Amino acid sequence: MVRGTVAVIGGANLDIVARSGRPVQIATSNPGRTVATPGGVGRNVAENLARLGAPVSLVAVIGRDDAGRRVLRQTAAAGVDVEHVTRVDSPTGTYTAVLGDDGELVVAIADMAATEAMDVARLPMSLLESAELLVLDGNLPLPVIEHVLVHVGTPVLLDPVSAPKAGRLSGLLDGRHQLHTITPDRHELAALTGEPTGTCAQIAYAARTLLDRGVRRVWVRQGACGSTLITGVDTVHIPAIAAVPVDVTGAGDAMLAAYVQALLTGRGDEDAARDGAAAAYLTITSPHTVRPDLSTCAVERIRREHPAPPVQREVPSPRRKDVI
Structure with missing residues (x-):
């Protein structure tokens, strides 16, 4: 049984995903297909949570345009509470991704102007303080993230989103604020810590520097290699479920949502992370960024x-650079 609600603060935008019909050739036109669907890391996590049966509210900023109306309508229809989504005059953000013929990401461009209009005054503090868990999207302005970490006592899970966005978050992880979980890939982990992350030992070392800086769990996403969950107790590698990808867009969002939903039901970290791996599998084997038939079943x-x-499983050893 789900024990509480989740508030997700982050991006809500229109995803434009182009998939090449053959191996991508750079600097020329490639035949393929393009689809546009509601997206945004925060919004995607919220919709996945709703489809998994968790009571979830989205706090986001969108434009007063056709794209914004479409995003709002479809998000509400999925079961997400959108009462705290704000409309502004800036255009609704877009995330434009180019996939190869194998479904893997080649390049993406995020235009998050509307999300950058989020400020502290738009935060519904009573909602945030009454939620059981908060999910923050690294696209948010730094003052918003810092305000939540300083002034809200609810446990926070943070998705760094990308290596460039992760780099600017590093200064907030200085030991003053507690984070329940952070979910970087290895490139984002390197940007957060300034440490190399090319090997498993280096990933473990870098993750443990974050434990020293107020993060209680570091869940490193490693794509087809799975993920590694590092806590103050141990380090557990969780293999990915082998799949032929149809579209990898949104897999990390589904992974985080399933992890959060499992935690809400009182499950342990490792078990919750394995639910995340299953949700990621379901998403990459679907053409949808958020799979419409996603469910706990x-x-x-x-x-x-x-x-x-x-x-x-690895029991943590003292952090020493000379053993890396």
């Missing part, structure tokens, strides 16, 4: 069909 089915291999 679907996640449980995938976990039954792909039972977890023996746990690869």
Whole structure:
């Protein structure tokens, strides 16, 4: 049983995803197909949570344009509370992604002008303080993220979003503020810490520097190699479920949402992360950024069909650069 609500603060925009029909050739036109759907890291996480049965509210900024109306309408229809989504005169943001013929991301451009209009005055503090968990999207302006970390006692999960966005977050992780979980990939982890992350040992070292800076759990996403969950107790590698990708867009958002939903039901970190791996599998094997038939039953089915291999667990050792 879900024990509380989630508030998600972050981007809500229109995703434009172009997939090439053959291996991509740079600096020329490539035949393929293009689709436009509601997106944004925060919005996607919120919709995934709603489809998984969690009570969720979205705090975001969108434009007073056709794209904004479409995003708002479809997000509400998925079961997300959109009462705290603000409309502004700036255009609704866009995320434009180019995928190869194998479904893997080639390049993406994020135009988040509307999200950058989010400020502290737009934060519904009573909602944030009454939620059981908060999810923050790294696209948010730094003053907003810092205000939440300083003034809201609710546990916070932070998605750094990208390496450039992660680099500017580094100054907030200085030991003054507690974070429940941060979810970088290895490039974002390097930007957050200034440490190399080319090997598993380097990833573990860099992650543990974040533990020293007020982060309680570092969940490093490693794509087809799975993910690694590092806490003050141990380090657990969670393999990805082998899949032929249709579209990788939104996999990380589904992964985070399933993790949060499992935590809301009282499950442990490792079990919740395995739900995340199942949700990521369901998403990359679908053409949708947010899979419309995503559910806890679907996640449980995938976990039954792909039972977890023996746990690869490492007990933390003292952080010493000379052992990397």
